[in-house]
Amino acid sequence: MQSNLPHLQSTFTTDCVIFGFHEGELKVLLIERNEYPFKGWWALPGFFVQHNENIDDAVKRILYEHTGLRGIYMEQLYTFGDLKRHPQGRIITVAYYALLRLDDLKSQPEPITDYARQAVWHPLNNLPELGFDHRHIIDKSIQKVRRKISYSPIAFELLPEKFTLTQLQQLYEAIWGRKLDKRNFRKKMLNYDILKELSEFQRGVSYRAARLYKLDKRKYAKVFQNELTFSR
Amino acid sequence: MQSNLPHLQSTFTTDCVIFGFHEGELKVLLIERNEYPFKGWWALPGFFVQHNENIDDAVKRILYEHTGLRGIYMEQLYTFGDLKRHPQGRIITVAYYALLRLDDLKSQPEPITDYARQAVWHPLNNLPELGFDHRHIIDKSIQKVRRKISYSPIAFELLPEKFTLTQLQQLYEAIWGRKLDKRNFRKKMLNYDILKELSEFQRGVSYRAARLYKLDKRKYAKVFQNELTFSR
């Protein structure tokens, strides 16, 4: 806006809270930092946004560098700009969260960046100490996911393409942090009429195999506009 | 994060969508810009965040400079950073929205900044052409307010301290853009048990004066935690 400054550029970072769901537990992908500040500490994947790069593209790049995957669901969360959040001066960070199908990952992720020594999935309920204000960012993102899951079918972004109703229920339970009634959950979920019942069943389990479902993409799109109300 | 850059600083702006409610209509405070780029255009109040200033404080300052008021309700909306959004290079803006009691304003606001020639309330349904991506920012903020009003009593931030139930209903109708059933609205709203019925009535109206209500602050606080569900 100041017209006397010819070519202004913003220096800022982006950080991404990457959620995964495995064995009934929500997990977050953290990196061990290989650069100062907070070298050797756990932190969120994130780095400076390049000057010729849209923010969304930077996040996509960071997601790819840490998971090897593209097309991951992501959404902007909040911008953190407290004067003291970064030891080297005021650097704001535009935080995103992303939801990942863990079965799309072939193996343990190996980051291809200089600033991360390794990337490891941590259970949300048992996080190590984190650098910067990253703990605060994670707390805020889980709040947002918790709210968003009640009016938008984002939960499916965390599940494999074919899933059982029990898996879906466990996911809701993990996000909301409380048990749900099985019959009521199924009734409600099937009533939305966004799931396609498959004739396939689970394999390799030592008990009665559960039926598999997948999202009905057409109906899904409709519901995405109208907004679900999956409360409580 | 790059440890070889000693004192990094972010250059970025903040813009604020200030909502007001008057005569059954939602309004937005716009300024006529007095600086390039977009000199002479309508735009949102907003400017560079100073290097020693928290973002929230910058927004509070901007709100004060344009309305003369402090303690206005405000919330971060989204950060816009498209490469082409600012003609002088990539400047990201951290957008906020604010909700204002118009009766707190003594008169037409007179901005005390250099970059604004005047500030004028515009009806949300009839906005002029705006500079930058500000039209987009307003669209996004009304979506957010529309959603937030269903689970949080932010509507009261737009009303005078003492208000009638009809005013409250008109506000919901203006934000949601549709008519509500009067009897059901009142029943539902009174059921939340967050309003205090006053023994005062409207004055100076040429029809039956309506009873005035105000928020019951104690109960309000409780509800704010638990979250309302005022849907549809």
Add this chain to the structure above:
DNA sequence: AATATAGTGTGTATTTGTTACACTATTAAA
């Protein structure tokens, strides 16, 4: 004085959503 209009105030029937709750079926492993 009559009429139209806009507002307040109360009640009730209907529909819709939420909750609580317990047994049978299937599969693999021992």
Add this chain to the structure above:
DNA sequence: TTTAATAGTGTAACAAATACACACTATATT
């Protein structure tokens, strides 16, 4: 063939949301 583990299913009571009916009050216009 028994055991262990999980899948799968229906109904009734209750609460909440909605639609709609009616009555009353105040004011402006004619």
